[in-house]
């Protein structure tokens with residue numbers, strides 16, 4: 001049902017509607033292609049809220065907030081891990097790029113559409129925000145190294161390269 005969730009984005013913004021929901025990661029084909037998910041799937045969840053505003057900016061706008069836990073594979077120890085992404089966006093709804101638009105980096109824009117797919121928009125933003133080589137965070141690095149030693153696997157060459165680059169900078 002969520003898969004086909006679409007809105008008239010201009011009317012939605014003008015009439016200041018709001019929707020919230022949970023999306024199924026398994027329905028996001030483009031996203032699951034890049035996640036390197038392992039079986040069994042760790043807990044994953046994609047929550048979103050989309051709210052319309054008529055007069056927050058010079059044009060009707062949408063605010064999107066996404067809170068996602070995405071299953072993936074640590075590129076250092078090759079164990080399953082979860083990446084949390086908390087994202088916030090404001091989009092102007094307009095047929096052409098607003099004048100002097102690039103002066104405000106915090107603002108995006110979307111073309112007026114009577115059938116804008118909300119799951120596709122969320123998926124687009126998750127694809128852009130997802131790290132290229134996800135690894136356990138610094139708080140979790142003990143776990144990461146322990147796993148790498150226990151499994152006896154050689155470190156992933158890309159992860160080693162990334163470490164070298166981090167040290168050099």
Ligand SMILES: [Zn+2]
Pocket residue numbers: 074075076077078079135136143144145
């Ligand atoms: Zn790791």
